[in-house]
Amino acid sequence: VVWLGKRARTARLQSDLVSNVSHELKTPLAAIRIFAQTLEDADAAADMRTLQRCATGIVRETHWLEVMVERLLNWRRIPKDRAGLSVTQESLSKTVLDTADRFNLMLADEGFRFEVNVEDLGIVPHDRTAVSSILMNLLTNAYKYSRRDKRIGLSMKSEDGYALMRVSD
Numbered sequence: 001v002v003w004l005g006k007r008a009r010t011a012r013l014q015s016d017l018v019s020n021v022s023h024e025l026k027t028p029l030a031a032i033r034i035f036a037q038t039l040e041d042a043d044a045a046a047d048m049r050t051l052q053r054c055a056t057g058i059v060r061e062t063h064w065l066e067v068m069v070e071r072l073l074n075w076r077r078i079p080k081d082r083a084g085l086s087v088t089q090e091s092l093s094k095t096v097l098d099t100a101d102r103f104n105l106m107l108a109d110e111g112f113r114f115e116v117n118v119e120d121l122g123i124v125p126h127d128r129t130a131v132s133s134i135l136m137n138l139l140t141n142a143y144k145y146s147r148r149d150k151r152i153g154l155s156m157k158s159e160d161g162y163a164l165m166r167v168s169d
Helices: 002-040 042-046 048-075 092-106 128-145
Strands: 088-091 113-118 123-126 151-159 162-168
Touching: 002 048, 002 128, 048 092, 088 092, 092 113, 092 123, 092 128, 092 151, 123 128, 128 151, 128 162
Parallel strands: 113 151
Antiparallel strands: 088 123, 151 162
16 A cells, blocks of 8 residues: 555656646747747848847747756756755846846737836845746746736735745736
């Protein structure tokens, strides 16, 4: 019975991992597809600014894919049931704003309003990749599941000594 319980738990964890990784890979792949489709349009590709924006976006998103694959490979080396975070002392506001820029560039021509209001909290210990991944997931879901009139907000402020981040649609 104990062996079967452990086996069922392992199967559940593996299923969760595959589901989570698949979900995380969808966002950068969708962004790369959007940039590539823009480049397929002869008029858009002729505009140097659009060409530069798409090339920058593709490079950024492939880098993001590399980071996620590396995290997945590192996860295998982590002892059971322990999360592996890479916490650094840096500006949380910069992490949030960089994520907002990445999201905004990814959907720049989609016709929606994206409002960002981020309070500068200074240096805050955090895992940049984890925070960015969580925010990007929330922003993508807000875009995907919002109504036709897409208005998405991202805010961050200090509240009771904590950083409070909010994604709204």
